[in-house]
Amino acid sequence: MRIIILGAVAGGGLPQWNCGCGNCAAARAGRIASMTQSSIAVSADGETWAVVNASPDIRAQMAATPALHPTGARQSPLRSVLVTNGDIDHVAGLLTLREKQQFDLFATDAIQQVLAANPVFAALDPALVTRRTVALEEPFELASGLTATLFAVPGKVPLYLEGDEVDTGLVGETTVGVELTAGGRRALHIPGCADLPGWLTDRIAGADLLLFDGTLWADDEMIRAGLGAKTGRRMGHLPVGNGDGSLERLAKVPTGRRVYVHINNSNPLCDPSSAEAAQVRAAGWQIGRDGMEISL
Numbered sequence: 121m122r123i124i125i126l127g128a129v130a131g132g133g134l135p136q137w138n139c140g141c142g143n144c145a146a147a148r149a150g151r152i153a154s155m156t157q158s159s160i161a162v163s164a165d166g167e168t169w170a171v172v173n174a175s176p177d178i179r180a181q182m183a184a185t186p187a188l189h190p191t192g193a194r195q196s197p198l199r200s201v202l203v204t205n206g207d208i209d210h211v212a213g214l215l216t217l218r219e220k221q222q223f224d225l226f227a228t229d230a231i232q233q234v235l236a237a238n239p240v241f242a243a244l245d246p247a248l249v250t251r252r253t254v255a256l257e258e259p260f261e262l263a264s265g266l267t268a269t270l271f272a273v274p275g276k277v278p279l280y281l282e283g284d285e286v287d288t289g290l291v292g293e294t295t296v297g298v299e300l301t302a303g304g305r306r307a308l309h310i311p312g313c314a315d316l317p318g319w320l321t322d323r324i325a326g327a328d329l330l331l332f333d334g335t336l337w338a339d340d341e342m343i344r345a346g347l348g349a350k351t352g353r354r355m356g357h358l359p360v361g362n363g364d365g366s367l368e369r370l371a372k373v374p375t376g377r378r379v380y381v382h383i384n385n386s387n388p389l390c391d392p393s394s395a396e397a398a399q400v401r402a403a404g405w406q407i408g409r410d411g412m413e414i415s416l
Protein backbone atom coordinates (compact mmCIF):
# COMPACT_ATOMS: atom_id res chain seq x y z
CA MET A 121 0.00 0.00 0.00
CA ARG A 122 1.25 3.49 -0.87
CA ILE A 123 -0.09 6.53 0.91
CA ILE A 124 0.80 10.07 -0.10
CA ILE A 125 -0.19 12.94 2.17
CA LEU A 126 -1.46 15.47 -0.36
CA GLY A 127 -2.29 18.05 2.28
CA ALA A 128 -1.25 17.84 5.92
CA VAL A 129 -2.96 20.86 7.44
CA ALA A 130 -6.51 21.73 8.48
CA GLY A 131 -9.17 23.98 6.98
CA GLY A 132 -7.71 27.32 5.92
CA GLY A 133 -4.30 25.91 5.02
CA LEU A 134 -0.92 27.39 5.93
CA PRO A 135 -0.85 30.31 5.46
CA GLN A 136 -4.59 30.97 5.74
CA TRP A 137 -5.67 33.94 3.63
CA ASN A 138 -6.84 36.12 6.51
CA CYS A 139 -4.54 34.93 9.27
CA GLY A 140 -1.62 36.84 10.68
CA CYS A 141 -0.67 34.32 13.37
CA GLY A 142 2.99 33.47 13.92
CA ASN A 143 2.90 30.33 11.79
CA CYS A 144 1.02 31.95 8.91
CA ALA A 145 3.45 34.88 8.92
CA ALA A 146 6.41 32.46 9.05
CA ALA A 147 4.98 30.51 6.09
CA ARG A 148 4.53 33.71 4.06
CA ALA A 149 8.12 34.66 4.85
CA GLY A 150 9.37 31.19 3.86
CA ARG A 151 10.67 30.41 7.35
CA ILE A 152 8.43 27.32 7.59
CA ALA A 153 6.85 25.28 4.81
CA SER A 154 3.50 26.39 3.42
CA MET A 155 1.06 23.48 3.42
CA THR A 156 -2.28 22.58 1.89
CA GLN A 157 -5.54 21.27 3.25
CA SER A 158 -6.39 17.81 4.51
CA SER A 159 -6.19 15.04 1.92
CA ILE A 160 -4.39 11.79 1.21
CA ALA A 161 -3.99 9.59 -1.87
CA VAL A 162 -3.86 5.80 -1.52
CA SER A 163 -3.01 2.97 -3.89
CA ALA A 164 -2.46 -0.75 -3.60
CA ASP A 165 -1.01 -1.28 -7.08
CA GLY A 166 0.73 2.06 -7.66
CA GLU A 167 -1.37 2.61 -10.78
CA THR A 168 -4.92 3.23 -9.67
CA TRP A 169 -5.44 5.71 -6.89
CA ALA A 170 -8.10 6.82 -4.43
CA VAL A 171 -8.19 10.23 -2.85
CA VAL A 172 -9.53 10.44 0.69
CA ASN A 173 -11.05 13.89 1.15
CA ALA A 174 -11.18 16.39 -1.70
CA SER A 175 -9.66 19.56 -0.35
CA PRO A 176 -10.03 23.04 -1.87
CA ASP A 177 -6.32 22.67 -2.78
CA ILE A 178 -6.76 19.49 -4.80
CA ARG A 179 -5.76 21.05 -8.10
CA ALA A 180 -2.36 22.10 -6.78
CA GLN A 181 -2.02 18.87 -4.81
CA MET A 182 -2.55 16.75 -7.93
CA ALA A 183 -0.17 18.92 -9.94
CA ALA A 184 2.51 18.35 -7.28
CA THR A 185 1.99 14.57 -7.23
CA PRO A 186 3.35 12.69 -10.28
CA ALA A 187 1.47 9.49 -9.33
CA LEU A 188 -1.79 11.35 -9.97
CA HIS A 189 -0.83 12.91 -13.29
CA PRO A 190 -2.87 11.96 -16.38
CA THR A 191 -1.67 8.92 -18.30
CA GLY A 192 -3.43 9.88 -21.53
CA ALA A 193 -5.45 12.61 -23.21
CA ARG A 194 -8.37 12.17 -20.77
CA GLN A 195 -7.04 9.41 -18.57
CA SER A 196 -6.43 9.80 -14.88
CA PRO A 197 -5.07 7.30 -12.34
CA LEU A 198 -7.86 8.53 -10.03
CA ARG A 199 -10.47 5.80 -9.55
CA SER A 200 -12.36 7.08 -6.55
CA VAL A 201 -12.82 9.78 -3.97
CA LEU A 202 -13.93 9.04 -0.43
CA VAL A 203 -15.01 11.76 1.96
CA THR A 204 -14.92 11.29 5.73
CA ASN A 205 -17.18 14.20 6.64
CA GLY A 206 -18.99 17.06 4.94
CA ASP A 207 -16.59 19.78 6.06
CA ILE A 208 -15.61 22.32 3.43
CA ASP A 209 -11.95 21.36 3.61
CA HIS A 210 -12.96 17.79 2.68
CA VAL A 211 -15.59 18.34 -0.02
CA ALA A 212 -14.95 21.67 -1.77
CA GLY A 213 -12.31 20.05 -3.99
CA LEU A 214 -15.03 17.93 -5.60
CA LEU A 215 -15.89 21.02 -7.63
CA THR A 216 -12.38 20.99 -9.11
CA LEU A 217 -12.89 17.36 -10.21
CA ARG A 218 -15.82 18.27 -12.46
CA GLU A 219 -14.00 18.11 -15.80
CA LYS A 220 -15.86 15.16 -17.32
CA GLN A 221 -13.84 12.54 -15.52
CA GLN A 222 -15.18 9.20 -14.42
CA PHE A 223 -14.72 8.20 -10.79
CA ASP A 224 -16.67 6.77 -7.89
CA LEU A 225 -17.59 9.04 -4.99
CA PHE A 226 -17.87 7.10 -1.74
CA ALA A 227 -19.39 8.37 1.51
CA THR A 228 -21.87 7.37 4.17
CA ASP A 229 -25.55 8.02 3.57
CA ALA A 230 -25.50 11.04 5.90
CA ILE A 231 -22.62 12.65 4.01
CA GLN A 232 -24.10 11.75 0.61
CA GLN A 233 -27.29 13.52 1.74
CA VAL A 234 -25.31 16.66 2.55
CA LEU A 235 -23.75 16.58 -0.93
CA ALA A 236 -27.09 15.81 -2.59
CA ALA A 237 -28.75 18.73 -0.80
CA ASN A 238 -26.26 21.13 -2.34
CA PRO A 239 -27.01 21.64 -6.06
CA VAL A 240 -23.55 22.99 -6.84
CA PHE A 241 -22.23 19.42 -6.66
CA ALA A 242 -24.42 18.55 -9.65
CA ALA A 243 -21.42 19.94 -11.53
CA LEU A 244 -20.13 16.37 -11.14
CA ASP A 245 -21.84 14.79 -14.15
CA PRO A 246 -23.88 11.85 -12.77
CA ALA A 247 -23.21 9.96 -16.01
CA LEU A 248 -19.53 9.87 -15.04
CA VAL A 249 -19.32 10.30 -11.29
CA THR A 250 -21.11 7.49 -9.49
CA ARG A 251 -22.12 8.32 -5.94
CA ARG A 252 -21.76 5.20 -3.85
CA THR A 253 -23.29 5.08 -0.40
CA VAL A 254 -21.40 2.87 2.00
CA ALA A 255 -22.54 1.59 5.36
CA LEU A 256 -20.37 1.77 8.44
CA GLU A 257 -18.31 -1.34 9.09
CA GLU A 258 -18.94 -2.79 5.61
CA PRO A 259 -15.69 -3.34 3.68
CA PHE A 260 -15.68 -2.22 0.04
CA GLU A 261 -13.13 -1.96 -2.77
CA LEU A 262 -11.93 1.65 -2.90
CA ALA A 263 -9.43 1.06 -5.70
CA SER A 264 -7.87 -2.01 -7.27
CA GLY A 265 -6.76 -4.34 -4.48
CA LEU A 266 -7.47 -1.74 -1.82
CA THR A 267 -10.19 -2.39 0.75
CA ALA A 268 -11.72 0.37 2.84
CA THR A 269 -14.01 0.18 5.85
CA LEU A 270 -15.65 3.26 7.33
CA PHE A 271 -16.14 3.47 11.09
CA ALA A 272 -17.82 6.10 13.23
CA VAL A 273 -15.67 8.33 15.40
CA PRO A 274 -16.86 11.01 17.84
CA GLY A 275 -17.53 14.23 15.95
CA LYS A 276 -20.20 16.68 14.88
CA VAL A 277 -22.10 17.92 11.84
CA PRO A 278 -20.26 20.29 9.44
CA LEU A 279 -19.86 23.86 10.69
CA TYR A 280 -22.26 25.18 8.04
CA LEU A 281 -25.01 22.83 9.29
CA GLU A 282 -24.63 23.59 13.00
CA GLY A 283 -27.84 24.62 14.72
CA ASP A 284 -28.16 26.42 18.03
CA GLU A 285 -27.29 23.28 19.96
CA VAL A 286 -24.26 21.34 18.80
CA ASP A 287 -23.51 17.80 19.86
CA THR A 288 -19.71 17.46 19.60
CA GLY A 289 -19.80 13.81 20.64
CA LEU A 290 -21.99 12.45 17.85
CA VAL A 291 -21.04 8.90 16.94
CA GLY A 292 -22.62 8.00 13.63
CA GLU A 293 -22.30 8.66 9.94
CA THR A 294 -21.39 12.34 9.98
CA THR A 295 -17.72 11.94 10.98
CA VAL A 296 -15.94 8.74 10.12
CA GLY A 297 -12.50 7.24 10.08
CA VAL A 298 -11.36 4.90 7.35
CA GLU A 299 -9.54 1.63 7.69
CA LEU A 300 -7.46 0.83 4.60
CA THR A 301 -6.19 -2.68 4.02
CA ALA A 302 -4.06 -4.19 1.27
CA GLY A 303 -1.48 -6.95 1.20
CA GLY A 304 -2.12 -7.81 4.83
CA ARG A 305 -1.30 -4.27 6.02
CA ARG A 306 -3.74 -2.03 7.88
CA ALA A 307 -3.75 1.77 7.92
CA LEU A 308 -6.19 4.04 9.75
CA HIS A 309 -6.93 7.57 8.61
CA ILE A 310 -8.80 9.67 11.21
CA PRO A 311 -8.48 13.35 10.24
CA GLY A 312 -11.25 14.57 12.54
CA CYS A 313 -11.94 13.10 15.97
CA ALA A 314 -13.47 14.67 19.08
CA ASP A 315 -12.57 11.99 21.62
CA LEU A 316 -10.75 8.69 22.11
CA PRO A 317 -13.05 6.27 23.90
CA GLY A 318 -11.82 2.74 24.61
CA TRP A 319 -13.61 1.18 21.65
CA LEU A 320 -11.67 3.48 19.35
CA THR A 321 -8.26 2.93 20.94
CA ASP A 322 -9.00 -0.83 20.71
CA ARG A 323 -9.48 -0.41 16.99
CA ILE A 324 -6.34 1.68 16.59
CA ALA A 325 -4.20 -0.87 18.45
CA GLY A 326 -2.09 -2.94 16.10
CA ALA A 327 -2.50 -0.74 13.02
CA ASP A 328 0.57 -0.60 10.79
CA LEU A 329 -0.05 3.10 10.26
CA LEU A 330 -2.16 5.68 12.08
CA LEU A 331 -2.88 9.08 10.56
CA PHE A 332 -4.61 11.04 13.32
CA ASP A 333 -6.29 14.40 13.90
CA GLY A 334 -3.65 16.91 14.95
CA THR A 335 -5.79 20.03 14.60
CA LEU A 336 -4.81 21.88 17.76
CA TRP A 337 -2.01 21.45 20.26
CA ALA A 338 -3.97 22.99 23.15
CA ASP A 339 -7.74 23.07 23.44
CA ASP A 340 -7.78 26.87 23.95
CA GLU A 341 -4.92 27.83 21.60
CA MET A 342 -7.11 29.75 19.15
CA ILE A 343 -8.71 31.75 21.94
CA ARG A 344 -5.37 32.57 23.55
CA ALA A 345 -3.89 33.62 20.19
CA GLY A 346 -6.86 35.89 19.46
CA LEU A 347 -7.82 33.80 16.41
CA GLY A 348 -11.30 32.73 17.42
CA ALA A 349 -13.73 32.09 20.23
CA LYS A 350 -13.92 28.30 20.08
CA THR A 351 -12.04 25.54 21.81
CA GLY A 352 -10.77 22.58 19.82
CA ARG A 353 -13.28 20.29 21.48
CA ARG A 354 -16.11 22.63 20.46
CA MET A 355 -14.83 22.33 16.89
CA GLY A 356 -14.94 18.54 17.16
CA HIS A 357 -11.21 18.03 17.57
CA LEU A 358 -9.44 16.45 20.52
CA PRO A 359 -6.24 18.45 21.09
CA VAL A 360 -2.83 16.80 20.81
CA GLY A 361 -1.04 18.07 23.87
CA ASN A 362 -1.40 19.65 27.28
CA GLY A 363 -1.55 16.37 29.15
CA ASP A 364 -5.00 15.08 28.30
CA GLY A 365 -4.81 15.08 24.52
CA SER A 366 -4.22 12.39 21.92
CA LEU A 367 -0.47 12.28 22.60
CA GLU A 368 -1.13 11.09 26.15
CA ARG A 369 -4.23 9.03 25.33
CA LEU A 370 -2.48 7.09 22.56
CA ALA A 371 0.86 6.73 24.35
CA LYS A 372 0.17 3.16 25.41
CA VAL A 373 -1.75 2.11 22.31
CA PRO A 374 0.65 0.09 20.14
CA THR A 375 0.82 0.98 16.44
CA GLY A 376 3.32 1.03 13.64
CA ARG A 377 4.05 4.48 12.23
CA ARG A 378 1.93 7.27 13.65
CA VAL A 379 1.57 10.61 11.95
CA TYR A 380 -0.37 13.74 12.86
CA VAL A 381 -2.42 15.21 10.01
CA HIS A 382 -5.13 17.90 9.69
CA ILE A 383 -2.87 20.25 11.66
CA ASN A 384 -4.31 23.73 12.11
CA ASN A 385 -2.13 26.71 11.21
CA SER A 386 -2.31 27.86 14.86
CA ASN A 387 -0.66 24.64 16.04
CA PRO A 388 3.03 24.85 17.07
CA LEU A 389 3.52 21.50 15.27
CA CYS A 390 3.52 23.50 12.01
CA ASP A 391 6.99 24.68 12.99
CA PRO A 392 9.42 21.73 13.09
CA SER A 393 11.74 23.71 15.37
CA SER A 394 9.12 24.18 18.13
CA ALA A 395 9.43 22.46 21.51
CA GLU A 396 6.05 20.82 20.90
CA ALA A 397 7.27 19.32 17.60
CA ALA A 398 10.30 17.91 19.40
CA GLN A 399 8.02 16.48 22.09
CA VAL A 400 5.78 14.59 19.64
CA ARG A 401 8.78 13.29 17.70
CA ALA A 402 10.30 12.05 20.95
CA ALA A 403 7.01 10.26 21.64
CA GLY A 404 7.34 8.33 18.37
CA TRP A 405 5.11 10.45 16.15
CA GLN A 406 5.85 12.04 12.82
CA ILE A 407 4.37 15.37 11.88
CA GLY A 408 2.60 15.16 8.54
CA ARG A 409 3.78 17.36 5.70
CA ASP A 410 2.64 17.77 2.13
CA GLY A 411 4.14 15.18 -0.17
CA MET A 412 5.09 12.74 2.62
CA GLU A 413 4.88 9.25 1.17
CA ILE A 414 4.45 6.11 3.23
CA SER A 415 4.81 2.57 1.88
CA LEU A 416 3.42 -0.30 3.90
Ligand code: MLT
Pocket residue numbers: 130131207208209279312355356
Ligand atom coordinates in the same frame (compact mmCIF):
# COMPACT_ATOMS: atom_id res chain seq x y z
C1 MLT B 1 -12.94 21.38 10.90
O1 MLT B 1 -12.16 20.48 10.64
O2 MLT B 1 -13.24 21.67 12.06
C2 MLT B 1 -13.59 22.10 9.77
O3 MLT B 1 -12.86 21.89 8.59
C3 MLT B 1 -13.80 23.53 10.07
C4 MLT B 1 -14.33 24.28 8.90
O4 MLT B 1 -15.24 23.80 8.21
O5 MLT B 1 -13.85 25.40 8.63
Ligand code: MN
Pocket residue numbers: 130131158207209210312382
Ligand atom coordinates in the same frame (compact mmCIF):
# COMPACT_ATOMS: atom_id res chain seq x y z
MN1 MN C 1 -11.25 20.30 8.77
Ligand code: ZN
Pocket residue numbers: 135136139140141142143144145385386
Ligand atom coordinates in the same frame (compact mmCIF):
# COMPACT_ATOMS: atom_id res chain seq x y z
ZN1 ZN D 1 -2.60 31.35 11.10
